[in-house]
Amino acid sequence: MTDARVPILMYHAVAAEPSAATRALSVTPEAFAEQMAVIADLGLAPISTAELAERWRYGGPLPDRPVLVTFDDGYEGVHRHALPVLTKHSFAATVFVTTGWLRGPHHAGGELGTMLDWDQVRDLAAAGVEIGGHSHTHPQLDQLPDDRLRRELILCKEIVQDELGSVPGSFAYPYGYSSRRVREAVHETGYGQALAVNNGLARRRQGPYALTRLTVRRGTSIDEFMRLVEGRAIARTFAGDRALTKGYALVRRARQVRRKAIRSRV
Numbered sequence: 675m676t677d678a679r680v681p682i683l684m685y686h687a688v689a690a691e692p693s694a695a696t697r698a699l700s701v702t703p704e705a706f707a708e709q710m711a712v713i714a715d716l717g718l719a720p721i722s723t724a725e726l727a728e729r730w731r732y733g734g735p736l737p738d739r740p741v742l743v744t745f746d747d748g749y750e751g752v753h754r755h756a757l758p759v760l761t762k763h764s765f766a767a768t769v770f771v772t773t774g775w776l777r778g779p780h781h782a783g784g785e786l787g788t789m790l791d792w793d794q795v796r797d798l799a800a801a802g803v804e805i806g807g808h809s810h811t812h813p814q815l816d817q818l819p820d821d822r823l824r825r826e827l828i829l830c831k832e833i834v835q836d837e838l839g840s841v842p843g844s845f846a847y848p849y850g851y852s853s854r855r856v857r858e859a860v861h862e863t864g865y866g867q868a869l870a871v872n873n874g875l876a877r878r879r880q881g882p883y884a885l886t887r888l889t890v891r892r893g894t895s896i897d898e899f900m901r902l903v904e905g906r907a908i909a910r911t912f913a914g915d916r917a918l919t920k921g922y923a924l925v926r927r928a929r930q931v932r933r934k935a936i937r938s939r940v
Contacts, residue, residue, distance in 0.1 A: 677877070677878065677879075678736055678740065678877070678878075679875035679876070679877055679905055680726060680736075680740050680741065680742065680875060680876045680877070681741050681742070681875055681876075681888055681902055681903050681904075681905055682723075682726075682741075682742040682744060682869065682875075682876050682885060682886065682887040682888065683741065683742060683743050683744060683887065683888055683890050683902070683903070684744055684745075684746060684869075684871060684887040684888060684889050684890060685701060685706070685743070685744065685745045685746070685752075685756075685890050686699040686700060686745065686746050686747055686749060687699065687700035687701075687747075687749040687751055687787050688700065688701055688702075688703055688706050688745075688749065688751035688752055688754075688755045688756045689702070689703070689749070689751040689755070689787070689788075690702055690703060692751075692787060693786055693787040693788075695786040695787065696749070696786050696787045697892060698891055698892055698893075699889070699891050699892070700751075700891075700892050701890060701891070701892055701894070702892070703751070703755035703756075705892075705894075705896075706755060706756055706759060707759050708896060709890070709896070709899050710743075710759050710760070710762075710763055710765065711763075712896065712899060712900055712903065713741060713743075713763070713765070713903060714763050716739070716900075716903065716904070717738075717739060718739045718740070718741045718903060719737035719738065719739055719740050719741065720740075720741050720742065720743050720763075720765040720766045720767065721736070721737065721740050721741075721742060721766050722742070722766045722767070722768050722804040722844075723742060723744065723768040723804060723806060723844040723867060723869065723885075724768075724804055724843045724844050724866065724867070725766070726740065726742060726867075726876070726885075727843075727844070727866060727867035727882050727885075728866075730878040730882070731866075731882060741903055742767075742768065742876075742887075743760070743765060743766070743767040743768070744767065744768045744769075744770065744846065744869065744887065745767065745768070745769045745770065746770050746772075746808055746846055746848075747770070747771070747772050747775060747785075747786070747789070747808060747812070748769060748770075748771035748772055748775060748776050748789055748790045748795070748808070749787050749788065749789060749790065750787075750788040750789055750790050750791075750794065751788075752769055752790065752798070753790055753794040753797060753798060757797070757798060757801060757803070760801075760803070761801060766802065766803075766804070767803050767804070768803070768804040768805075768806050768844060769795075769798055769803055769804070769805055769806065770806040770807060770808035770844070770845070770846035770869075771790070771795060771805060771806070771807065771808055771830075771834065772785070772808045772809055772810065772811070772812045772830075772848070773807075773808075773809075773810050773829065773830045773833040773834060774810040774811045774812075774829075775789050775811075775812065776789050776790050776791060776792060776795065777789055777790065777791040777792075778791050778792045780810075780833050782810065782811050784811060784812065792837050795837065795838070796837070796838060799838055799840075804843075804844060805834060805838060805842055806842050806843070806844035806845055806846060806865075807827070807830040807831055807834060807842045807844070807845045807846075807865060808830065808845070808846050808848060809826045809827065809830050809848050810825075810826050810829045810830045810833070811826065812848045813826060813848060814848065814849055814851050815827075815847060815848060815851065815852065815856045815859075816851050816852060816853040816855070816856050820855075820859075823855075823856065823859050824859055824863070827845075827859055827860060827863040827865075828863055830842075831863060831864065831865070841864065842865070843865060843866040843867065844865065844866065844867050844868070844869070845860050845865040845867070845868040845869070846868065846869040846870075847860075847868060847869070847870055847871075849871075850870050850871030850872065850887075851870075852868070852870055852883075852884070857883040857884065860883060861883060866882065867882040867883065867885065868882070868883045868884070868885070869885050869886075869887055870884055870885065870886055870887065871886065871887050871889060872886040872887070873886070873887070873888055873889055873908070873911075873912035874886040874888070874908060874912075875888075875905050875908060888902050888908070888912075889912070890902070898911060
């Protein structure tokens with residue numbers, strides 16, 4: 675299945691009463707449990723981000739119907755609500771942590787909801803959940819100068835390594851934004867693979883540092899979820915998201931051009 679199209683699901687908070695800032699991208703505990711039951715009933719095979727990338731990198735075989743379950747930021751509900759469901763089904767998953775948002779000695783502020791603490795992150799890792807990096811303070815990485823970009827990547831990696839005793843191999847771009855410069859920096863920092871968003875199915879030809887994901891949000895119905903994991907009607911489902919993304923990409927490129935012009939005059 676080297677040319678397989680793989681659904682990579684992107685979750686954020688799992689909470690009955692999420693913060694206002696996370697509500698749209700959250701799911702209820704009941705919805706998450708129902709969605710995982712759908713994956714089990716369809717006979718899909720959840721694997722980790724590292725496992726997918728390794729098999730695509732070296733040509734190893736994938737399960738017949740692979741799917742990835744990923745969580746961004748590191749919200750507390752991933753431990754409280756999602757982990758018991760994942761354990762029940764023996765599902766692999768990946769949690770990408772924003773190290774400066776987590777509760778504990780590295781807290782830098784700016785988080786949007788109730789976050790994991792490091793004991794909970796260790797519980798997740800002990801249960802077989804892959805822990806990946808998601809930067810330290812969750813900035814738009816492609817808007818940062820080189821020194822700040824590398825600090826965000828390196829600090830995140832070093833904190834995860836210090837806290838868990840293992841080096842994170844996977845990374846997810848905050849907001850899904852990247853550029854060639856960002857992807858090269860992620861590679862040079864030592865991450866083996868990285869995930870974007872783009873709301874499409876992941877394919878090997880995208881390369882290990884630009885794998886696309888599918889957004890699961892509070893408004894995702896169970897019928898829509900089933901279409902996502904089966905790879906059906908993806909373009910129609912995310913037509914509005916793609917129009918907004920294209921428009922904002924033009925704005926972001928204009929900002930980058932202005933910043934470069936300003937720096938050249940200094």
